[in-house]
Amino acid sequence: MPKLEFAKSSPTAAKVDVVAVFATKRDRTAVPAADAVALGDALDIDLGAELDAVRFEGDLGQVARIPTRRRAKAHVLLVVGLGEESPDTETLRKAAGLAARNALKNGTLALVIPGDLVADATDNERARAITEGAGLGAYAYTTYRTKSNDLPSLEGIELLAGEGVGAKEATAGVQAGAVVVEATSLARDLVNTPPQDKRPPALADRIRDLADGTGIKVTVLDEGDLAKGGFGGILGVGQGSSAPPRLVELTHSPARASGHVTLVGKGITFDSGGLSLKPPTAMTTMKSDMGGAAAVVATLLAADRLGLRTKITGLVALAENMPSGTAIRVSDVLTHRGGSTVEVLNTDAEGRLVLADALAYGAESKPDALIDIATLTGAQVVALGPKISGLMGTDDGLVAALLSAAKQAGEGLWQLPLPVEYREHLRSEIADLKNIGKPRQAGTIVAALFLKEFTDGVPWAHLDIAGPAFTEEGDDFYTGKGATGAPVRTLVRYLEARQA
Ligand code: BES
Ligand code: ZN
Ligand code: ZN
Numbered sequence: 001m002p003k004l005e006f007a008k009s010s011p012t013a014a015k016v017d018v019v020a021v022f023a024t025k026r027d028r029t030a031v032p033a034a035d036a037v038a039l040g041d042a043l044d045i046d047l048g049a050e051l052d053a054v055r056f057e058g059d060l061g062q063v064a065r066i067p068t069r070r071r072a073k074a075h076v077l078l079v080v081g082l083g084e085e086s087p088d089t090e091t092l093r094k095a096a097g098l099a100a101r102n103a104l105k106n107g108t109l110a111l112v113i114p115g116d117l118v119a120d121a122t123d124n125e126r127a128r129a130i131t132e133g134a135g136l137g138a139y140a141y142t143t144y145r146t147k148s149n150d151l152p153s154l155e156g157i158e159l160l161a162g163e164g165v166g167a168k169e170a171t172a173g174v175q176a177g178a179v180v181v182e183a184t185s186l187a188r189d190l191v192n193t194p195p196q197d198k199r200p201p202a203l204a205d206r207i208r209d210l211a212d213g214t215g216i217k218v219t220v221l222d223e224g225d226l227a228k229g230g231f232g233g234i235l236g237v238g239q240g241s242s243a244p245p246r247l248v249e250l251t252h253s254p255a256r257a258s259g260h261v262t263l264v265g266k267g268i269t270f271d272s273g274g275l276s277l278k279p280p281t282a283m284t285t286m287k288s289d290m291g292g293a294a295a296v297v298a299t300l301l302a303a304d305r306l307g308l309r310t311k312i313t314g315l316v317a318l319a320e321n322m323p324s325g326t327a328i329r330v331s332d333v334l335t336h337r338g339g340s341t342v343e344v345l346n347t348d349a350e351g352r353l354v355l356a357d358a359l360a361y362g363a364e365s366k367p368d369a370l371i372d373i374a375t376l377t378g379a380q381v382v383a384l385g386p387k388i389s390g391l392m393g394t395d396d397g398l399v400a401a402l403l404s405a406a407k408q409a410g411e412g413l414w415q416l417p418l419p420v421e422y423r424e425h426l427r428s429e430i431a432d433l434k435n436i437g438k439p440r441q442a443g444t445i446v447a448a449l450f451l452k453e454f455t456d457g458v459p460w461a462h463l464d465i466a467g468p469a470f471t472e473e474g475d476d477f478y479t480g481k482g483a484t485g486a487p488v489r490t491l492v493r494y495l496e497a498r499q500a
Helices: 034-042 047-053 089-103 123-137 167-192 200-211 223-228 232-238 286-306 351-364 378-384 396-409 420-426 443-452 488-498
Strands: 003-007 018-026 029-032 063-067 076-081 108-113 156-161 217-221 246-252 260-271 311-321 333-335 341-343 369-374 388-393 412-415 460-464
Touching: 003 123, 003 167, 018 034, 018 089, 029 034, 029 047, 029 076, 034 047, 034 076, 034 108, 047 063, 063 089, 076 089, 089 108, 089 123, 108 123, 123 156, 123 167, 156 167, 167 200, 167 286, 167 488, 200 217, 200 246, 200 260, 200 286, 200 311, 223 232, 223 246, 232 311, 232 333, 232 351, 246 286, 246 351, 260 286, 260 351, 260 488, 286 311, 286 369, 286 488, 311 351, 351 369, 351 443, 369 396, 378 388, 378 443, 388 396, 388 443, 396 412, 396 460, 396 488, 420 443, 443 460
Parallel strands: 003 156, 018 076, 018 108, 108 156, 260 311, 260 369, 369 460, 388 412
Antiparallel strands: 018 029, 063 076, 217 246, 246 311, 333 341, 388 460
16 A cells, blocks of 8 residues: 655645646536646646647546646646536545556655635545545555566655645545555455455454554454354354354454444355355355455454544454355254354355354344444345445434445445335244245345344344445446455444544
């Protein structure tokens, strides 16, 4: 991850390779921000003429590269479009991501935080959005590449205060943004990691290492502990793999904490489907089936770095879902933490089985809020697509807080109902529940209704991130191909807002 810092230098003096400024669009013509105009003047560049010459109109997605001809330390001035409508912070985040992508091969980048754009945002918000966008746009997963010449990377990103931008507020925004970038990049790294290198025991060790030297305490339950604790769901899903399952508990416990939130993450390190084997094309993205767990780990580390005053427990249920002679069979009955029984009629509906144990365990300490995050259903992808996660919950205040956090963070989130009428889809002939509903009927909702059974009346919300966790397409802004880090930004915002 490049260094992300607020710097007090002027755009002409900044010791970077590229300086980026912003422009909006009016009447098919670019309208550069006040700082861009001032910078053009200082460099003796007729910005309007230069932008016209390259047909830059200021659309979101457009960038113009203008050489500074040695009049500034930077060789290139990047003008980045924000589009016609009055830009919001998400537009700024996107444009900053595009700027970083365009500067990737150049070494270092400075972005000027515009004081005159994004009308209703604070300087802190402007600075934070640009920091997040640029930092995430610069992300690249290079661990498994051996040819160093095709590794683009930005070494450093500086954020400069534009006209009228307060240094103190901007510094705070950059610092918070940098923590979010670090956490989101960590979640991306974990999800991008090939499944052979994150089997449950190895991933548990890695989580322990990540927390080392932080304020986060980590406890790992191995297969023996899980058996003693009655975690039949996690054990059942993991029993087909030669690598045993784990339940990792992370705790952020500040002195004089106000309130307690528990985050639960689905951590299927590879989902082959088990004996209900997935077809080959459905398996190609299934290393991302621990995206919920990755988000929980990253959010706890961010909470520690931000010094949040809420007590936060993270529970990540790690198992590898494999077919084998020891795998769970279709029709097997599992006994979950707390004693309820479930008939497994499809071994590919495994996420709910591991989450059932983790939710039941999490509910035992009666937190103020219990939130699970999971790449749970293909039906979520059908209903809401790759950019919008599904949200369901039993507490209106919690649901509203998460929706508002997602909006601030620039992540898609949409509430779906939890109709009691569909509970009967889960009725088993022989056990308390079965793990699947009816084919092609409200799969996302029915999966959530299954989870609800294990929450014991604790205020609960469920985020289904099956689509948003991983993208095979990527965009030109701040989300490239592969893991996205969703919904880390939403979770961090939610936790920050709780203590505001
Ligand atoms: N991990 C998958 C869900 C998924 C699908 C995540 C696509 C990301 C992209 C989950 O374990 C699964 O296979 N769910 C089944 C449940 C069904 C058998 C009831 C599904 O959605 O098809
Ligand atoms: Zn599955
Ligand atoms: Zn799965």
